[in-house]
Amino acid sequence: MAEHHNSPTVGTYLAVFSALMVLTALTVWAAFQDLGPYGDLVAMVIACTKATVVIVFFMHVKYSSRLLWLFVGAGFLFMLILFAFTMADYASRGWLGAPSSYYLSIQ
Amino acid sequence: MAIAEQDGNASGYAAPETNYINNGYGLKSWLLTKDHKRIAVLYMISISIFFAVGGLFAGLIRLELLTPQGDFSHSDTYNKLFTMHGVVMIFFFLVPSIPATLGNFLVPIMIGAKDLAFPRINLLSWYVYIIGGTLGVIGILAGGVDTGWTFYTPYSSTYSNSNVLIVAFAGFLAGFSSILTGLNFIVTIHTMRAPGMTWFRLPLFIWAHYATSIIMLLGTPVIAITLVLMMLERAFGFGFFDPRLGGDPVLFQHLFWFYSHPAVYIMILPSMGVMSEMIACISRKRVFGYEFVAFSSVAIAILGFLVWGHHMFLSSQSTYAGMVFSVITFLVAVPSAIKTFNWTATMYKGSIVYNTPMYYVMGYLGLFLVGGLTGLFLSNMGLDIHLHDTYFIVAHFHYIMVGGQVMGYLGGMHFWWPKISGKMYPEALGKASAVLVFLGFNLTFFPQFVLGYMGMPRRYHSYPDEFQILNVASTGGASVLALGYLLPGIYLIWSIFKGANAPQNPWGAKGLEWEVADTPPTTFNFESTPVVTEEAYQYGPIEEH
Ligand SMILES: [Cu+2]
Numbered sequence: 001m002a003e004h005h006n007s008p009t010v011g012t013y014l015a016v017f018s019a020l021m022v023l024t025a026l027t028v029w030a031a032f033q034d035l036g037p038y039g040d041l042v043a044m045v046i047a048c049t050k051a052t053v054v055i056v057f058f059m060h061v062k063y064s065s066r067l068l069w070l071f072v073g074a075g076f077l078f079m080l081i082l083f084a085f086t087m088a089d090y091a092s093r094g095w096l097g098a099p100s101s102y103y104l105s106i107q
Numbered sequence: 108m109a110i111a112e113q114d115g116n117a118s119g120y121a122a123p124e125t126n127y128i129n130n131g132y133g134l135k136s137w138l139l140t141k142d143h144k145r146i147a148v149l150y151m152i153s154i155s156i157f158f159a160v161g162g163l164f165a166g167l168i169r170l171e172l173l174t175p176q177g178d179f180s181h182s183d184t185y186n187k188l189f190t191m192h193g194v195v196m197i198f199f200f201l202v203p204s205i206p207a208t209l210g211n212f213l214v215p216i217m218i219g220a221k222d223l224a225f226p227r228i229n230l231l232s233w234y235v236y237i238i239g240g241t242l243g244v245i246g247i248l249a250g251g252v253d254t255g256w257t258f259y260t261p262y263s264s265t266y267s268n269s270n271v272l273i274v275a276f277a278g279f280l281a282g283f284s285s286i287l288t289g290l291n292f293i294v295t296i297h298t299m300r301a302p303g304m305t306w307f308r309l310p311l312f313i314w315a316h317y318a319t320s321i322i323m324l325l326g327t328p329v330i331a332i333t334l335v336l337m338m339l340e341r342a343f344g345f346g347f348f349d350p351r352l353g354g355d356p357v358l359f360q361h362l363f364w365f366y367s368h369p370a371v372y373i374m375i376l377p378s379m380g381v382m383s384e385m386i387a388c389i390s391r392k393r394v395f396g397y398e399f400v401a402f403s404s405v406a407i408a409i410l411g412f413l414v415w416g417h418h419m420f421l422s423s424q425s426t427y428a429g430m431v432f433s434v435i436t437f438l439v440a441v442p443s444a445i446k447t448f449n450w451t452a453t454m455y456k457g458s459i460v461y462n463t464p465m466y467y468v469m470g471y472l473g474l475f476l477v478g479g480l481t482g483l484f485l486s487n488m489g490l491d492i493h494l495h496d497t498y499f500i501v502a503h504f505h506y507i508m509v510g511g512q513v514m515g516y517l518g519g520m521h522f523w524w525p526k527i528s529g530k531m532y533p534e535a536l537g538k539a540s541a542v543l544v545f546l547g548f549n550l551t552f553f554p555q556f557v558l559g560y561m562g563m564p565r566r567y568h569s570y571p572d573e574f575q576i577l578n579v580a581s582t583g584g585a586s587v588l589a590l591g592y593l594l595p596g597i598y599l600i601w602s603i604f605k606g607a608n609a610p611q612n613p614w615g616a617k618g619l620e621w622e623v624a625d626t627p628p629t630t631f632n633f634e635s636t637p638v639v640t641e642e643a644y645q646y647g648p649i650e651e652h
Contacts, residue, residue, distance in 0.1 A: 067297065071324075078325045081412060086361045089416065089428035096426045 008057060016057045023050050123625040128529070130630045141226035142630055147212035148527070149233050154208060155596070157199040157240060162589065164192035169551075169582040177569035185568035186253035187269065193256025194274060198281040199240050201512055202370060205377035206288055206323075207236070209519050210316050212527060214292055216620040217310050219301025219639065221631045224294040232287035239280030246274040255566065257367070260348035260359040264340040271341060275334045282327045282334075285373070289323025292316050301619070303639035310618055310643050311400055315380025318404035322369045322376075322411065330366035333359065357422050364415035372411045374508050375475075376404055378515025379446055382471055385522050386450050388616040389465040390457025393644040396449045403442035410439050420491045429488050436486035443479050447472065458649045462614070463537030467518025470545040474510025478503060481556065496566075499559025502552045510548055517544065517595060525609030526620060529627040530602045536594060543591030550584025617644050 023046050030042050056062045061072055127144045137145055167188050171179040180188065211229065215222050223229050246252060252274040254263040263271050296317050300309075337359065339345040346352020348359045387394050394400055416424055416432030450472065459465065481503040485491050494500060521537055524530070554577035559565075563574050570578070612621040620628075623637045 071293075074321075075325060078412060082329065082362075082365050085413070085416065085428070085431075086358070086365075088431070089361070089424050091425075092427040093423070093425040 007063060008060070012057060016053055019053060020050055123627075123629050125629065126529070126625060126627040127630050128627055139230075141222070141230055143211050143215050143223050143226065143229055144527075144628060144630075146229050146233055147208050147210075150203060150207040150211060150236070153233075153237060153240065154200055154204055157195055158204075158592075160244075161192055161195035161200055162592065164188050164195065166585065166589065168192060169585040171568050172570070172578045173582045175570050175572045175575050175578075180568060182568050183253065186255075186566070187251035189566060190252050190255050191247055194243065194252070194278065197256055197370070197374075198278045199236075199243060201374045201508055202281065202285055203236060203288070204374075204512060204516050205381065205519065206285075206292070206316060206319055206373075207232070209381065209516075209523060210292065210319075210377060211288070213523065213620055214295060214313060214316055215299070216624050216628060216632050217313055217618060218296065218299060218304055219619050219623075219633065219637045220295060220299040221633070223291045224299055225291050228287050229291055232284045232291070235280055235287065236284035239277045239284065242273055242280065243277035246270040246277060249273070257363060258334065258337060258359075259363075260337060260340070260356045264337050264348055264359075272338055275338055279331050279334045282331045285323045286327045286331075289320035289327070292320040293324065296320075301637050301639055307398065307401070308639055308642050309401075310380075311383035311394060311397070311404075312380035314401040315376045315383070315404045318408040319373055319376045321405075321408050322373050326366040326369040326373075326412070329362060330370075333362040333366070336362070357419070357424065360419050360422055361415070364418045365412070368415040368418065369408070369411040371504070371507065372407050374512045376407060378471070378512045378519075379404065381515040381519035381522070382450060382468060384616075384618070385464045385468050385518060386453050387644040387646070388522075388614050389460045389462065389468065390454045391460070391646045391649055392453055392457045393642070393646065394449065395452035395455075396445070397643070399445050400449050403445045406442040407439065410435065410442070414439060414486075417486050417491070420488050421495045433486055433488045437483065440479065440483055447476065447479070456649070460614075463532075463534060463541060464518050464522040464614075466538050466541035466545075467514050467521065470541055470548075471511065471514035471518065473545070474506050474514060474548060478506030478510050481506065494559060496564055497559035498555040498563045498565055501565050502555035502559060505552045505555075510552075513592075514544070517541075517592075520595070520599070522614070523620075524599060524602070525613045526624075526626055526628070528599075528603055528606075529609050530606035531609050531613065532595075532602045532606060533598055536598045540591050540594040540598075543587060543594065545591075547584050547587030547589070547591050551581050551588050552584070554578070554580045554584075617646060 027043060027046050030039070030046065033039075035042055055072065061068060127142055131140075137149065140146060140149075167180070168185070171177070171185055171188070173179075177185070211223070249270050252267070252269045252271055254267050254269070254271060258271070258275055258278075263275070296309075296313060336345070336347045340347050340349060340352075340354070344352070346354045348354040348356045350356070383394050383400060414432055414436040416428055417436045420429050420433075450468075481499070485494060485500060485503060517540070521532065524532055558574055558577050558581075561574070563570055609626050611626045614621070616622075619633075619637055619639070624632050
């Protein structure tokens with residue numbers, strides 16, 4: 001149960017902090033660009049990158065045991081299940097000539 | 108399991124001079140305790156109070172339904188009654204019932220540990236629960252809430268004029284209490300097992316609690332977030348679920364059931380763990396197919412996350428998504444059936460002891476079977492169109508959640524009562540209570556299957572005249588059931604003061620909690636860390652007659 005193989009240094013924290021700041025600035029900049037349908041995608045990619053950096057360094061996951069990695073991974077897997085099954089519902093609503101797709105078509 | 112030093116029913120057993128009960132007196136020694144056993148007792152008291160409150164609401168619902176006319180309560184009042192019955196029973200009784208009481212008490216002892224991994228977080232979970240419960244009670248006293256325990260949007264977020272915010276926040280806090288409990292169990296089971304206590308020597312109670320903890324940890328944050336989104340929309344007009352603001356009310360149902368279906372397994376898995384322990388003991392045999400029973404707990408926990416759409420066949424969910432959810436729902440029956448078959452196979456050629464825990468086991472098996480099989484009716488998309496939101500579904504989930512969980516809770520409470528309190532309860536009354544609960548339960552809820560099939564919808568305070576006979580039967584059954592619940596409450600408390608002292612191992616059961624720990628256990632459970640040398644449930648050979 002060696003929890004701390006090597007703890008992060010102050011330098012690591014500063015590097016992570018500046019990365020987060022740069023990404024925040026990038027988000028703001030991207031918000032003012034006309035990226036069409038890709039605007040949401042770009043914002044999401046930046047946000048996910050920031051979250052990953054926070055989890056890996058600030059929350060010490062990088063320096064923790066493999067078991068902890070497993071549990072963090074499980075959390076993401078189940079979040080993925082939530083998104084995938086929910087989105088599968090929205091994506092497949094129009095497939096059948098059922099009333100729901102009829103109402104969608106008259107909107 | 109470990110080397111048994113004492114014989115099962117050894118008389119002349121001297122209880123330890125100091126145990127966890129008399130190690131420190133006064134309110135402060137309880138309210139600031141870090142002892143998992145005392146926290147379990149704190150939970151036991153608070154959960155019993157909420158069970159009584161939820162039961163009171165149930166009684167008022169059944170009184171209203173005695174007659175076809177809505178004459179006892181106004182329709183608005185009735186909406187609040189069934190909502191508060193559901194909220195109190197689910198968030199403040201069923202979810203914490205077994206994990207926070209028996210689980211808290213037994214998980215460390217069963218694996219040979221001194222306490223849970225995070226004793227302070229354990230105490231914190233009780234305080235979070237109590238703050239949530241207090242907010243819930245304030246919400247009830249301030250006029251209650253009428254959305255149904257499901258808090259469906261857009262009613263909860265836009266239209267309801269009742270105390271949605273405070274009661275939803277109470278549910279949010281109760282969720283955090285259960286996250287803390289689940290986290291504590293997972294870390295404890297991973298890191299604090301006694302030497303020799305390998306994963307496949309763990310009692311099945313531990314496997315069940317491990318699976319439960321996974322659901323608590325992975326599912327509960329989602330319901331917490333969902334309730335927050337709903338509260339943000341209601342309080343500040345954020346657009347998550349309101350189509351006028353770009354939201355979708357059905358999205359709430361997706362998020363809500365992502366937790367709330369697995370939550371059914373938070374309620375039932377611990378009870379299954381209790382059953383495995385009791386069945387092995389009353390049959391004097393190792394649980395048949397130990398590994399299958401252990402893994403079926405984990406399978407239920409994981410499959411349980413893939414079926415939530417079966418609550419939404421009649422929302423605007425797509426037919427294709429519905430089909431996928433329906434098929435996976437059928438699959439959940441497999442691990443549940445494995446457990447049920449293995450339990451009965453355990454009893455086969457066992458040396459059955461006819462005591463109170465055994466009565467509860469038999470009651471549980473009957474009720475869980477009916478509840479589980481009617482679940483298959485409902486997972487069928489076509490049939491569900493007819494049965495959705497009728498009394499059939501009310502009967503189904505009460506068979507699972509009350510028949511399953513409460514039988515396990517009461518049965519386990521009897522089984523481990525000598526260990527927890529150091530006293531014996533009156534055996535004849537124990538059996539009487541199990542019989543009363545079983546008969547009362549069936550009389551209450553079986554008629555509801557018929558009512559639902561005939562088309563009586565849930566959540567109405569009046570109904571057509573032809574439904575009255577079955578409703579009268581149901582209300583009559585509820586009174587018998589109430590008696591069955593009241594009885595153990597009375598004689599268990601009585602036994603604390605007047606009951607005979609319990610021997611260390613009154614049932615001659617296997618397991619560290621019976622064979623090694625004192626009755627009642629000392630504060631740190633064991634004088635020295637026990638070493639485990641054999642598998643669980645190594646009961647001796649059964650004598651031929
Ligand atoms: Cu469900």
